[in-house]
Amino acid sequence: MSKRIDNYDPMSDPDNPQTVKFEDIQAALSRIRPYVPVTPVIPSHQSKTFTMNIIYKMESVLPSGCHKERGAANALLKIPRDKKKAGLVIASLGNHAYSMSYHAARMNIPVTAMFPDFVPIQKLQKIHALGTKVLVRGTHIADTHKLARAMAKEKGLIFINGRDHPDILAGLGTIALEILEQVPNVDAVLVPVGTGGLVGSVGTVIKRLKPNCLVYGVQSELMPVFAKALEAGEPVTIPEVNTIADCLQVTRAGVNAFHNAKSVIDKLLLVKEDWLARAILALVEQERFVVEGAGACPLAAIIGHLVPELKTKTVVCIVTGGNIDCSFLARCMDRGLAAEGRLIKFRMRVVCEGRNLEHSLELKRALDRAYAGLTTFDTEPFNDKSMCPCYVAKI
Structure with missing residues (x-):
């Protein structure tokens, strides 16, 4: 059973x-x-x-x-008056906790909210600002739910499942x-x-x-x-x-x-x-x-x-x-x-033949000036990792 x-x-x-x-x-x-x-x-x-x-x-x-405000407000309003003072504990990915916290603050009901560890800190800060005690527990929401129910049982709090409570x-x-x-x-x-x-x-x-x-x-x-x-x-x-x-x-x-x-x-x-x-x-x-x-x-x-x-x-x-x-x-x-094909990211590989070494160095220096840090040369002696100091551009 x-x-x-x-x-x-x-x-x-x-x-x-x-x-x-x-x-x-x-x-x-x-x-x-x-x-x-x-x-x-x-x-x-x-x-x-x-x-x-x-x-x-x-x-x-x-x-x-x-939309979760609707369920949160209804559930909070149905809590018996003698149980509101102790407060409640909830587990959430963010929206349920914010909705509960917002209306609980209006009704003067204390809330502890638990979150799995991947919830963005921006959400946690917004909920904390409403006066809710914020705890990060568990790597999955299912784990967080179990921990919240355990806390409710241990401390005599109300647990409200934000996704399934009637x-x-x-x-x-x-x-x-x-x-x-x-x-x-x-x-x-x-x-x-x-x-x-x-x-x-x-x-x-x-x-x-x-x-x-x-x-x-x-x-x-x-x-x-x-x-x-x-x-x-x-x-x-x-x-x-x-x-x-x-x-x-x-x-x-x-x-x-x-x-x-x-x-x-x-x-x-x-x-x-x-x-x-x-x-x-x-x-x-x-x-x-x-x-x-x-x-x-x-x-x-x-x-x-x-x-x-x-x-x-x-x-x-x-x-x-x-x-x-x-x-x-x-x-x-x-x-x-x-x-939608409106944003394109690509890389180009271009092979060029220069008249001589000086001509090729002139091309490299021009590209370095125009596209600083964005060009990579594969062949020696132009590869930056193995390039002789005597070839380094003097700009």
């Missing part, structure tokens, strides 16, 4: 997965509204390019920069309630997928209120954790691989997430890394949005021509977040430019 497993999380029990009901999501929306505003929907400038009416649901404009999932589903109100003619919703929590909750609402609307999940092909779960019929663990969609870099689908998502998702799409890079680039250049890899997944599926059946349809792409490290953003944009 699951309860015999060391470090057991009763809110994420493989033997007894919890169903997030439509009514739970409705209640969550009423609960979080004073804390989480309605996020805007913005028509894309690229709709004509892709022959579909693309509309972005901009979760990235929230104070934390991501209250978190109910909060995430509020996005769909807003989408149906803002875009009543929506034909399809494209949802970034990690463990499956968001797509499961969004699908629960969509299939209840507009059954004919398609719900597509989008995941990096390098970390197809939900795809593997669908194949196996249950969550399975896969090796961790770095992906541009780093917020979706999880090794196992959530117990409750998978339970709720498997029956409401119409199709799961796997996108290539180059498509993700191109999507991030397009969102910056064409839409003026700064978006993290996970938030770019829906557009990546469109760029990769994975949804031809949606031509002429109204498609909502959920932009889940915009928390991307500046240096990482620059690398993604370079990769996107390269993938």
Whole structure:
């Protein structure tokens, strides 16, 4: 039985997965509204390019920069008053911790956040600035989760799994309630997928209120954790691989997430890394949005021509977040430019014949002046490593 497993999380029990009901999501929306505003929907400038009416649901404009505020606020508001003083411990790759920390600070609830060792220091600093105790523990998020649960048990703290707790999932589903109100003619919703929590909750609402609307999940092909779960019929663990969609870099689908998502998702799409890079680039250049890899997944599926059946349809792409490290953003944009053939890096090898030694030295000196440090000579006596001092240019 699951309860015999060391470090057991009763809110994420493989033997007894919890169903997030439509009514739970409705209640969550009423609960979080004073804390989480309605996020805007913005028509894309690229709709004509892709022959579909693309509309972005901009979760990235929230104070934390991501959709996870919805689940965080709902979960925090449901903590019993007598347990709030002790506080909680969480494990995160960044967005969940920032969302929890932001709203916990507003509610005066102490938070300890644990991170695996590859999370960018920029994210850690932002979360620490909110008054959260930041700990770096573990090399994988699964390890960090175990350590956080152990701390909760040892110190009598509350542990909230940001990817699978029922209250978190109910909060995430509020996005769909807003989408149906803002875009009543929506034909399809494209949802970034990690463990499956968001797509499961969004699908629960969509299939209840507009059954004919398609719900597509989008995941990096390098970390197809939900795809593997669908194949196996249950969550399975896969090796961790770095992906541009780093917020979706999880090794196992959530117990409750998978339970709720498997029956409401119409199709799961796997996108290539180059498509993700191109999507991030397009969102910056064409839409003026700064978006993290996970938030770019829906557009990546469109760029990769994975949804031809949606031509002429109204498609909502959920932009889940915009928390991307500046240096990482620059690398993604370079990769996107390269993938589109707009950025080219190359080296040339040129063989020249000189009239004599002096003529060849004159050429070398001219190149050294014009391209200082950028030219390399392979043949002696011009190779800098073996060149006779008597030949060195006197500039």
